[in-house]
Amino acid sequence: xxxxxxxxxxxxxxxxxxxxxxxxxxxxxxxxxxxxxxxxxxxxxxxxxxxxxxxxxxxxxxxxxxxxxxxxxxxxxxxxxxxxxxxxxxxxxxxxxxxxxxxxxxxxxxxxxxxxxxxxxxxxxxxxxxxxxxxxxxxxxxxxxxxxxxxxxxxxxxxxxxxxxxxxxxxxxxxxxxxxxxxxxxxxxxxxxxxxxxxxxxxxxxxxxxxxxxxxxxxxxxxxxxxxxxxxxxxxxxxxxxxxxxxxxxxxxxxxxxxxxxxxxxxxxxxxxxxxxxxxxxxxxxxxxxxxxxxxxxxxxxxxxxxxxxxxxxxxxxxxxxxxxxxxxxxxxxxxxxxxxxxxxxxxxxxxxxxxxxxxxxxxxxxxxxxxxxxxxxxxxxx
Amino acid sequence: xxxxxxxxxxxxxxxxxxxxxxxxxxxxxxxxxxxxxxxxxxxxxxxxxxxxxxxxxxxxxxxxxxxxxxxxxxxxxxxxxxxxxxxxxxxxxxxxxxxxxxxxxxxxxxxxxxxxxxxxxxxxxxxxxxxxxxxxxxxxxxxxxxxxxxxxxxxxxxxxxxxxxxxxxxxxxxxxxxxxxxxxxxxxxxxxxxxxxxxxxxxxxxxxxxxxxxxxxxxxxxxxxxxxxxxxxxxxxxxxxxxxxxxxxxxxxxxxxxxxxxxxxxxxxxxxxxxxxxxxxxxxxxxxxxxxxx
Numbered sequence: 300x301x302x303x304x305x306x307x308x309x310x311x312x313x314x315x316x317x318x319x320x321x322x323x324x325x326x327x328x329x330x331x332x333x334x335x336x337x338x339x340x341x342x343x344x345x346x347x348x349x350x351x352x353x354x355x356x357x358x359x360x361x362x363x364x365x366x367x368x369x370x371x372x373x374x375x376x377x378x379x380x381x382x383x384x385x386x387x388x389x390x391x392x393x394x395x396x397x398x399x400x401x402x403x404x405x406x407x408x409x410x411x412x413x414x415x416x417x418x419x420x421x422x423x424x425x426x427x428x429x430x431x432x433x434x435x436x437x438x439x440x441x442x443x444x445x446x447x448x449x450x451x452x453x454x455x456x457x458x459x460x461x462x463x464x465x466x467x468x469x470x471x472x473x474x475x476x477x478x479x480x481x482x483x484x485x486x487x488x489x490x491x492x493x494x495x496x497x498x499x500x501x502x503x504x505x506x507x508x509x510x511x512x513x514x515x516x517x518x519x520x521x522x523x524x525x526x527x528x529x530x531x532x533x534x535x536x537x538x539x540x541x542x543x544x545x546x547x548x549x550x551x552x553x554x555x556x557x558x559x560x561x562x563x564x565x566x567x568x569x570x571x572x573x574x575x576x577x578x579x580x581x582x583x584x585x586x587x588x589x590x591x592x593x594x595x596x597x598x599x600x601x602x603x604x605x606x607x608x609x610x611x612x613x614x615x616x617x618x619x620x621x622x623x624x625x626x627x628x629x630x631x632x633x634x635x636x637x638x639x640x641x642x643x644x645x646x647x648x649x650x651x652x653x654x655x656x657x658x659x660x661x662x663x664x665x666x667x668x669x670x671x672x673x674x675x676x677x678x679x680x681x682x
Numbered sequence: 683x684x685x686x687x688x689x690x691x692x693x694x695x696x697x698x699x700x701x702x703x704x705x706x707x708x709x710x711x712x713x714x715x716x717x718x719x720x721x722x723x724x725x726x727x728x729x730x731x732x733x734x735x736x737x738x739x740x741x742x743x744x745x746x747x748x749x750x751x752x753x754x755x756x757x758x759x760x761x762x763x764x765x766x767x768x769x770x771x772x773x774x775x776x777x778x779x780x781x782x783x784x785x786x787x788x789x790x791x792x793x794x795x796x797x798x799x800x801x802x803x804x805x806x807x808x809x810x811x812x813x814x815x816x817x818x819x820x821x822x823x824x825x826x827x828x829x830x831x832x833x834x835x836x837x838x839x840x841x842x843x844x845x846x847x848x849x850x851x852x853x854x855x856x857x858x859x860x861x862x863x864x865x866x867x868x869x870x871x872x873x874x875x876x877x878x879x880x881x882x883x884x885x886x887x888x889x890x891x892x893x894x895x896x897x898x899x900x901x902x903x904x905x906x907x908x909x910x911x912x913x914x915x916x917x918x919x920x921x922x923x924x925x926x927x928x929x930x931x932x933x934x935x936x937x938x939x940x941x942x943x944x945x946x947x948x949x950x951x952x953x954x955x956x957x958x959x960x961x962x963x964x965x966x967x968x969x970x971x972x973x974x975x976x
Binding site: 410 | 706709757758781782783784785788789791792793796821822823825826837838839840841842843844845848865867868892894895897898899902918920921922923924925928929930931932935944960961962963
């Protein structure tokens with residue numbers, strides 16, 4: 300779950316980190332009102348789940364309330380990398396002497412947490428890593444041990460920050476680690492972390508990704524789940540509890556298991572088609588889940604044909620076949636369907652499907668044959 | 683022969699009294715797995731279809747001599763279940779549960795390493811392990827696997843593991859052991875752990891490895907294959923056409939910052955001499971060619 304900047308800052312604030320006062324605004328008027336309450340100058344910042352806001356004109360300095368009015372009307376509705384700006388964060392402007400970078404994430408290779416700190420902030424860390432890797436001070440933290448103040452001190456010392464920033468940076472490093480661990484975050488990133496002219500270290504931006512698997516112990520994360528960017532199709536699938544990722548193509552994909560679903564998307568591409576989605580219905584493949592999946596796919600106007608790719612494991616072919624037939628009775632499908640059913644009792648399953656087959660419901664023996672057929676159908680060139 | 687588990691392996695099911703635990707525990711017993719006990723602190727002294735329930739793994743190990751456990755506990759209880767198994771003397775822990783927080787996984791991985799270095803964890807979020815004809819721990823359908831050898835399978839994906847077993851069975855090729863390491867960010871058992879075990883197993887003569895996008899486990903495996911393996915390997919990587927920044931079902935399956943792409947993984951594997959198929963069927967065919975030439 301990706302947080303908006305302002306949600307990230309509110310999250311950081313709970314752990315004692317210094318963030319700027321600000322307010323969320325959904326309209327120009329709300330932005331103006333917020334600026335009047337906060338007092339100018341302020342920053343007007345687009346809240347979107349993507350980077351490159353500054354370059355796209357989504358972050359502006361406003362010296363006066365008139366400036367706020369102008370910038371807010373320009374930024375609301377702006378398209379930043381395909382994300383339409385619907386909310387703004389109006390924040391007290393800060394004076395900046397220096398810009399740093401700080402983050403924690405999981406290093407999957409080392410199987411430990413990785414902290415990165417750099418005196419070269421305000422630019423993408425990937426750029427720093429590529430051009431000047433020595434400018435990044437790294438620390439591996441064993442999750443079973445945690446981060447000690449001594450270790451944090453050594454980590455900060457290694458980053459060669461301005462000496463007046465060191466003590467404040469160590470405080471923030473400890474707080475950032477607490478936020479990362481106690482908050483079950485996949486990523487916490489401050490870029491830039493700034494030093495002000497009066498020598499305070501201050502959090503000027505916040506990028507936070509939370510682990511959605513941890514919701515059971517963070518009831519307050521439900522509000523973040525609601526602000527995740529999902530297109531209409533993804534929203535519908537999410538409501539049905541389906542693992543769905545919207546893609547750009549015309550072949551609807553339904554498969555059981557994440558690996559098989561990914562593989563199905565690959566094979567459709569390999570034979571010249573364009574998948575409309577990734578959809579994993581899980582192991583069971585019963586009628587309820589199948590009907591829900593077909594409804595989601597059916598509501599996608601781009602879908603011209605549908606590929607149901609099921610491998611029966613514990614769930615036997617007959618059960619899968621009966622599930623598909625029952626689902627088809629419940630949902631009125633427009634696009635032609637190609638089924639590939641394999642695995643446990645596949646022959647029995649195919650026998651059940653056989654009488655239902657027609658020019659809108661077809662069956663192919665292998666994944667590759669089914670992919671070819673479904674792509675042909677999507678292209679309108681039925682053999 | 684096989685790796686990690688065989689017909690002598692005695693297994694405790696943590697969560698045998700739950701619906702999933704009971705269903706798969708009994709299926710595994712029907713397959714021939716020595717399911718010798720279950721745990722549930724509230725139901726100690728009871729039984730599930732004749733299988734005794736103990737309060738914890740220590741008592742279960744004491745009474746049965748079990749060396750392996752299989753976890754079917756909801757995600758919130760997995761950390762405690764893993765540590766209970768290790769403290770109780772279990773040496774091979776299979777965790778089927780999905781949705782375990784990544785921080786929990788990282789923590790128990792490192793705690794096991796520090797406190798119980800001889801304990802091996804498989805998973806979480808994995809289908810389990812099967813040595814066909816001997817022992818099946820987890821949710822793999824036993825009858826899609828042909829017993830014997832010469833092939834060992836290691837996979838990050840559940841259904842693609844079944845697909846691989848089935849493709850080999852259709853070609854009448856036997857499997858020594860099939861290990862599903864799971865698709866999470868911190869798997870207890872890595873590709874390399876399994877590749878090393880297969881390299882050492884006298885009955886395994888070739889290995890099929892199924893990876894997916896995200897992380898760098900496949901690249902690390904390629905490096906190991908290049909430098910330490912004499913046995914031939916075929917591979918398939920799922921997610922060639924996955925868009926960056928989107929999780930494809932598994933928490934670990936995500937291409938981020940240009941890293942973890944299928945192309946990079948396939949390139950590393952080819953460079954290590956691995957035969958890489960573009961879909962599961964092709965990987966199966968490549969393995970059949972390898973087996974024919976053994």
